Amino acid sequence: MRKLLLLAVIGLTAAGCDASKDKLNTAMADNQRISAEKDSLLTEVMANATLVNDINNELAKAKNLGANPVAPGEAGATNASADRQVVLGKIRDAITRLNESEAQLERSKARLASLGRKDSRLLAQITEYQKTVADLKATVERQQTEYTAIIDSQKVQIVALHATVDTATQQNTALTTEKQALIDTMNTVYYVAGTKDELVKKGVAVQEGSKFLVFGGHHLAAARSLTPAPFTTINRMQDSVITLPDSTRSYKIITRQNLEFTQGADKDGKFKGSIRITSPEQFWAASKYLIIKQD
Numbered sequence: 050m051r052k053l054l055l056l057a058v059i060g061l062t063a064a065g066c067d068a069s070k071d072k073l074n075t076a077m078a079d080n081q082r083i084s085a086e087k088d089s090l091l092t093e094v095m096a097n098a099t100l101v102n103d104i105n106n107e108l109a110k111a112k113n114l115g116a117n118p119v120a121p122g123e124a125g126a127t128n129a130s131a132d133r134q135v136v137l138g139k140i141r142d143a144i145t146r147l148n149e150s151e152a153q154l155e156r157s158k159a160r161l162a163s164l165g166r167k168d169s170r171l172l173a174q175i176t177e178y179q180k181t182v183a184d185l186k187a188t189v190e191r192q193q194t195e196y197t198a199i200i201d202s203q204k205v206q207i208v209a210l211h212a213t214v215d216t217a218t219q220q221n222t223a224l225t226t227e228k229q230a231l232i233d234t235m236n237t238v239y240y241v242a243g244t245k246d247e248l249v250k251k252g253v254a255v256q257e258g259s260k261f262l263v264f265g266g267h268h269l270a271a272a273r274s275l276t277p278a279p280f281t282t283i284n285r286m287q288d289s290v291i292t293l294p295d296s297t298r299s300y301k302i303i304t305r306q307n308l309e310f311t312q313g314a315d316k317d318g319k320f321k322g323s324i325r326i327t328s329p330e331q332f333w334a335a336s337k338y339l340i341i342k343q344d
Contacts, residue, residue: 136196140189144190147189151186157175158175233284236284237284237337238285238337238339239275239280239339240281240291240338240339240340240341242291242293242294242340242341242343243341245343248342252279253279253340254340254342255271255272256269256270270303271303271340280338285326285333289325289326291326292322292323293321293322296321299315299343300319300321300342300343301320301344302318302320302339304340305335305336306335306336307331307334309331310329311325311327
């Protein structure tokens with residue numbers, strides 16, 4: 050009987066030792082996993098600290114990057130646009146990295162929760178860092194939205210600026226065309242040369258005066274109403290020499306132009322071969338129509 054009782058005690062003691070040994074092994078394994086998780090978390094915290102610093106630097110670049118639209122053709126327009134796209138790309142990369150960091154922290158938290166021994170302090174650290182990452186992610190996403198809105202606004206402004214420049218260019222072109230047309234109109238003058246009968250027949254000259262017996266007389270004068278049709282059109286600033294039809298005959302101007310601003314007239318104010326105009330402004334000031342009669 051005693052022998053049986055002793056064997057029972059020895060068996061119970063051995064079983065107790067085995068159970069304690071299992072618990073000790075489990076606790077040691079949990080400690081090892083917790084220690085490894087702490088090391089992993091520390092590495093991740095350091096990596097995310099660097100990430101936070103990089104993201105803050107990118108946000109500073111985004112804030113400091115010029116937001117004023119660049120006028121068409123202005124130097125640096127292409128570089129400014131490229132710089133903005135680079136900053137946006139880096140912000141998008143930062144958001145991706147923050148998403149990965151959130152997922153990694155969640156995995157660390159799940160692994161710690163699965164251990165037999167709970168480390169509440171380490172879990173609290175993970176939770177706190179999850180909040181930090183979430184806050185930073187919200188800030189980065191807000192900055193991305195704001196910066197994208199700025200760029201979109203700039204694009205609208207640049208399109209409007211291009212439209213304004215195009216309109217101004219068109220207006221300047223129209224004004225230049227109108228100005229040139231006005232100059233051409235101002236410089237357009239007319240002349241006709243011929244015999245008395247030819248001038249009268251064309252309607253550019255009329256016989257004036259009266260004669261009774263030996264009194265009075267007739268003279269040829271310009272018609273009161275003149276139109277460009279019978280005349281030759283020239284530019285007063287470019288055509289300073291008028292070639293006369295018959296180089297062997299003399300011609301006389303019957304309109305009101307001042308002969309002081311010409312060369313080639315004889316003492317009677319008659320021209321042969323051509324009429325050279327020395328001062329167009331003064332010569333054509335009296336009339337834009339010039340009528341020249343052949344003697």
